[in-house]
Amino acid sequence: MQNLNGIRALVAVTLGMALSATPAAAKKLNVVTSTSDLAALTMEVGGDRINVDSIAKGYQDPHFVEAKPSFLLKLKQADVLLVVGLELEIGWLPPLITQSGNPKVQVGGQGYLDASQFAEILEIPSGPVSRAMGDVHPLGNPHYWLDPANGRRIARGVANKLGELDPNDAPYFQDRFKDFDRRLSDAEKKWDAEMSPYRGRKVVTYHNSATNFAKHFGLNVMGYVEPRPGIPPTPGHTIELMGLMKRDKIKVILVEPYFDLKTPDSIARETGSKVIVFLPSVGGEKEVTDYFKLFDYDIALLMKAFQETN
């Protein structure tokens, strides 16, 4: 009998060890993020105490990433999976998570972190949602990282999460967050000052991915090249948009790097406006290697466009 109990205890202990999957203390945390922006923010707070890898590239449409098996190799090793959420990744991430065989990064697992819980979310539909509205996100606009205030909030959330999983390095992550916060506040002052002459300017974007950016810097997004989110441009809508742009004297069209420039270019020719390929994500161009450079790049581009079309 006692022997049996002993075996039971042994089995319980072995099972417990196998199932608890605690991260080794000395090991660096492996963080996998769905997008490059989240990777950049994680890098800011994680420094050299973690490894960060992003699934989507900065010049890729984050709605349409292929669920390649090579990503499974990353997910398999991950201690933390940081996602944008709000169903941005719904088309490709769920099968990757399921197939990864990694309990930590399953939805609800200790390593699964949805960054949208930290951020201010805009355009949350209040009425009924239907696909007649296009590829609408029922939980709100998922392109929320393009507001420095949200960047700060996400970084804080990530720093807390990293500290939770690696308590030894928690003070380090908090220090790095404080440093990031300071640098971001300084940069924000600079960006706000640069953009202040252009507050209230009207622009058109291809997809509704600049909403949070526009809110922060006081731009008015008056229309979209897409007739509905995710629906390619149609002639009828394009004519309507050109009418609106002429009437409201809208001179700048922002296009994400993963969209075809044919329709925006023809709209620009017709209305005398300017097309700029603005970057919604870190890594959209080679030189845009971190969260600060993303805003530097986009703001320089916008200032130039506003000056030229004045």
Next chain:
Amino acid sequence: MKHFIFAVVLATLISTTMWGQQSTAPAADTAALEQKFRDMEDRIIALEGQVRALKATAAQAQPAPVTSPETATEPSPLVSGTAPAETSATSSSSAFARPINLGGASNAGKALNPDISVIGDFIGVAGHNSISPSPALEMHESEIGLQAIIDPYARGDFFLSFGEKGVNVEEGFITFTALPAGFTARVGKMRSAFGKVNMMHNHVLPFVDRPLVSNSLTGGEDGIDDAGFSLEHILPAPKGIFFDVTAQLFRGDSGGGDQLVFQSHRKSDVSTVEHLRAYKDLTESTNLDIGLSYARGHNELGSAFLTQLYGVDATVHWKPLRRAIYHSFVGRGEFIWSQRQQLPVEQRAFGFYTSGEYQLGRRWFVGGRYDLSDRSRFANQTDKGGSAILTYWPSEFSQIRTQYRYTKYAENIGAHEVLFQVLFSLGAHGAHPF
């Protein structure tokens, strides 16, 4: 629930402003006020985020109370040191979850419902085919998908297909995602991992129909689809190579009628399927996917008669990341050998298809396929064919296709056919594996 959260937000607001008035009234420092305002904004946003997280994970919040006392009693030193708004979502969700007990069906209860989707598959066929006739117009299949995360350890997927004749549980399985040592297990009825086409539901096929080799050797539309277990494991491999093995054990009944593959006559007549897959990214836009498959089971002639299937598949994908929504190419070939014990002699049949699809623009795809297959029961009879297809996507939720198909049957009969298909998807259909 809404009222309660509103009350909490209000209380936070009031307490913050009251506290703010007391301490800043004498100082009247605008910078400090501004900072306080920002903090308050942050706290509201954090609260909003928790509400969203709550709504989204209401399903998982249910079993939480068992563990919540533990998490609540050991607050991380980090969290308690900073502002209360930064409390982690786990401890706050348990605080929120308890007092909400409205009775009856609440809106939050809907969060527990699985994702429901319906996919309609309408097919029209013109042309004459005396060997394998198809109806002129047909609501070929209505597939209902019900998918949800079951608990922190598993997810469940059901695909019920309503044909014109009846209902079939095409797949219905639980996937255990939290097993130790990187194993993923499935239990239920599922499409087996034999090659590529066998895994695909009708609506994700690149063509209206399935290739000849599927129809002749691996059970056609139903395919090798059976009740049993599946175990998958990612194997260690040189860096950059994905190497994965799947082993499956089934009851031993797959396909039906002329397309019967396996039949179980007694309990021990189980069938097995093994699949080995190697995948490599050649560049960031191109990748190569190679698979080896083996299946073994008993056929309709009796327990003593085995059918064994061997398969090789290779796929090349190309998709430039910057223009991923406009251009892509998929080239694929699948080669299958069938070894079927029957009287008077064992039949060894071979069949394959090669296909290519190119995406011309955001909404247009063209494709072609070459088919050749022996028949499993009469290996000396070989059917050949070719197809060309044009697909139009009004949006990612519907597709309209026209396929021209020529088939030269072993009886020396040729069939020219035009197939027309409309596919449409309602609701949240989970993404299919790559």
